[in-house]
Amino acid sequence: MTDTLTARTTRPASALSGPDAARIAAAPGPATVDRIAHVALSSVVLPLATPISDAKVLTGRQKPMTEVVFLVTEITTESGASGIGFSYSKRAGGPAQFAHAQEIAPVLVGEDPADTARIWTKLTWAGASVGRSGLATQAIASIDVALWDLKAKRAGLPLAKLLGSHRDSVRTYNTSGGFLHTPIEQVIDNARASLEAGIGGIKLKVGQPDWRLDVARVTAVREALDPDVPLMVDANQQWDRATAMRMGRILEEFGLVWIEEPLDAYDAEGHASLTRRLDTPIATGEMFSSVAEHVRLIDAGASDVVQPDAPRVGGITPFLKLAAYAEHHHLDLAPHFAMEIHLHLAAAYPIEPWVEHFDWLSPLFHEELETRDGRMYVSERPGLGFTLTEQARAWTVARAEVGKRP
Ligand SMILES: [Mg+2]
Numbered sequence: 001m002t003d004t005l006t007a008r009t010t011r012p013a014s015a016l017s018g019p020d021a022a023r024i025a026a027a028p029g030p031a032t033v034d035r036i037a038h039v040a041l042s043s044v045v046l047p048l049a050t051p052i053s054d055a056k057v058l059t060g061r062q063k064p065m066t067e068v069v070f071l072v073t074e075i076t077t078e079s080g081a082s083g084i085g086f087s088y089s090k091r092a093g094g095p096a097q098f099a100h101a102q103e104i105a106p107v108l109v110g111e112d113p114a115d116t117a118r119i120w121t122k123l124t125w126a127g128a129s130v131g132r133s134g135l136a137t138q139a140i141a142s143i144d145v146a147l148w149d150l151k152a153k154r155a156g157l158p159l160a161k162l163l164g165s166h167r168d169s170v171r172t173y174n175t176s177g178g179f180l181h182t183p184i185e186q187v188i189d190n191a192r193a194s195l196e197a198g199i200g201g202i203k204l205k206v207g208q209p210d211w212r213l214d215v216a217r218v219t220a221v222r223e224a225l226d227p228d229v230p231l232m233v234d235a236n237q238q239w240d241r242a243t244a245m246r247m248g249r250i251l252e253e254f255g256l257v258w259i260e261e262p263l264d265a266y267d268a269e270g271h272a273s274l275t276r277r278l279d280t281p282i283a284t285g286e287m288f289s290s291v292a293e294h295v296r297l298i299d300a301g302a303s304d305v306v307q308p309d310a311p312r313v314g315g316i317t318p319f320l321k322l323a324a325y326a327e328h329h330h331l332d333l334a335p336h337f338a339m340e341i342h343l344h345l346a347a348a349y350p351i352e353p354w355v356e357h358f359d360w361l362s363p364l365f366h367e368e369l370e371t372r373d374g375r376m377y378v379s380e381r382p383g384l385g386f387t388l389t390e391q392a393r394a395w396t397v398a399r400a401e402v403g404k405r406p
Helices: 002-010 019-026 094-108 116-126 134-155 159-163 184-196 211-224 241-254 268-277 291-299 316-328 339-347 390-394
Strands: 036-052 065-077 082-090 169-174 201-205 231-234 258-260 282-284 354-357 370-372 375-377 396-403
Touching (some): 036 094, 036 390, 065 134, 082 094, 082 134, 094 134, 094 396, 116 134, 116 316, 134 159, 169 339, 184 201, 211 241, 241 268, 291 316, 316 339, 339 354, 390 396
Parallel strands (some): 201 231, 231 258, 258 282
Antiparallel strands (some): 036 065, 169 375
C-alpha cells in the first residue's frame, strides 16, 4: 500500500512498467476537479391530450389544465460531462421560473459541479430578495437536479445508487386515470389498463361539490377491482374541516391507502386532527415550495404520508434534508409527480415508499421507466437516466445560454 502511494506521488503510472504499472492502474486515481463550462436553459411547453380537472376546477378555483411548462437545465463541464434537470409549473409561472433561472445561472460558470450543497446556497443568495420558496426556489430546482444527474453520471451510477438505495424498485400507483373530468366507466377501464401495465395502486380524485358522487365513484371502483388493489383518494384541498372529518369516516370502510389533501395545504391543525382521529392515513405536502413549510406540518403531526415534490421544494439537495427529517418522524413517503426524479429519491428512503406514475412526460424523453408487478424499477442507466427528445426541442419556446461549450 505504501509503495503504491509513494509511486503515485513521485511519477505517473504511465512511466512505470511491469507489476508496478498494473497495481497502480488498479488503484483509485486522484480525485478529479471539473468546472461548469456551459449552462443551457429551455422553457418547454408540453401539451396535454385532454384538459385535466380536479376538485379545484369543479369548484371554480382553477381552469382545466391544458399544458405543463417545464424549465429544463442542461449543464456541461470543461471535461465534457453533462447533466440534465427540470422543474415545472402548471397553469402559470413558467415564464417567471425561466426568467429567474436566466438571471442567476451566470454564477454557475467555473464552479465545481460536485459542490451541489454550496452551489444551491449560492444560487439561493443570488436571488435572495425574492425569497427561499415559490418560483425562485423552483428555478433553482431545475439546476440542482441537473447537478445531481451530472454527479451520478460522473460516478457511473444511477442516482438512487449514488444516494444509497434501499431497494431497486418502488411501489407505484396511477393518478392520471382517475381525474374528475373522466366518466366513471372510463376511470374503471383506465384502472384496469394501469394494473395490466404493472402499476399496482389506483388513485381517484374526490372533492366534488356533491359528496355523494365521490362516494359513488369510490364504491364503483372498489367493487370493480380485485379487493387487494391498493386505492387512494385525493381531495386536492377541497374540504373544510367538518366535511373532511365526515368524509374521512365514510371512507374508512374502503380500506384506503391514504386520503390526500383533505384540507387546505397550510391547515396544519386541521390535518393533525384528522391524523389522530381517523384510521385511514392522511397524506399531504405536494403544494409546498420549501422544506420549512414541510417541517411546520411534520412538527404539528399533520400527516402520516409526506408528499414532497423535489422540483417544487428547490431540488434534490433540499429534498434529501426533508427526507431525513421525515424519516426521523417515522413517516411514510409518497413524492408528488415527476416520477423520473422521484423514483431515485424514493428508492433511497428507508421506509417502503410509493411513487406516483404519470406518463405525461414520456414525449420529452427517449427512455421509458419499467413497471411490473405493481412496482417501478430503477434503470441501470447512470444519473436520472433520461435524454431529451427532438419533440422536447420542438416544444421549446424560450432558450438561454451562459458560458462556453467545451
Ligand atoms: Mg395530489
